[in-house]
Amino acid sequence: MGIGKSKIIPSINVDDMLKKAGISHEIEAEKQDADKRLTEIREAKEALLKIHQDLLDAIKAEGEAAMVLQEAISSSNNVINGICNAIVKAEQNTRFKATIKFEHLVQLQQLLNQAIETWKTMLGNHRSEQAKMLTEHESNMRKILRRNEGVWFSDFWMKVLVIFLFVYTVVLGLVAYCVA
Incomplete structure (x- = not known):
């Protein structure tokens, strides 16, 4: 446009x-x-x-x-x-210096004496316990022997047993010798 x-x-x-x-x-x-x-x-x-x-x-x-x-x-x-x-x-x-004084030795001696006394007391108690146990054992053995329990031979019967075994062995030996 x-x-x-x-x-x-x-x-x-x-x-x-x-x-x-x-x-x-x-x-x-x-x-x-x-x-x-x-x-x-x-x-x-x-x-x-x-x-x-x-x-x-x-x-x-x-x-x-x-x-x-x-x-x-x-x-x-x-x-x-x-x-x-x-x-x-x-x-x-380093080097160490050690000194021992007399007081320390006295203390050591006292400790040793106390230890010895303690051991003596303990050994005494041990011996008394052993003695008590031994008497109890003897008492028990007497009771057993009174009741005729267990194996026990008097001197007489022991002699009889030994003689019997000796005779038995000799007879057995003779029988074995004669048969052979």
Whole structure:
């Protein structure tokens, strides 16, 4: 569509102008959007560079800390070795002085005398217990012999038994000799 034709000025096409204006507006909007995104990318890049630098600093600090810890371990090992060596040296070079006083000997003698008295008392008690047990055993043996329990031979019957066994052995020997 055109607005009146003038002979001097060629006709202006409004539709084309509107299209061109719309395109220009879209280009301008896209340009602004691209500028925004470019700004965001630059900010993100700066943030990443800062984080990268912080990480490098942290790695460097970690390396320094590890080195300090290694030195501390080495130093502590040296300290421990030094202490152990000092203890060994002290043990090897130390001489103890011992003295015995007369009062200590008197105390030792008193303790020995008390121990001897205790042992005498214990042995006396043991002997009395043994004597009591022996009398009880004798009493039990008398009771057994009175009831004629167990094996007991008087002197007479022992003589009779020995003579009988002797005669039996001689007779058995003669029988065996005669048969053979």
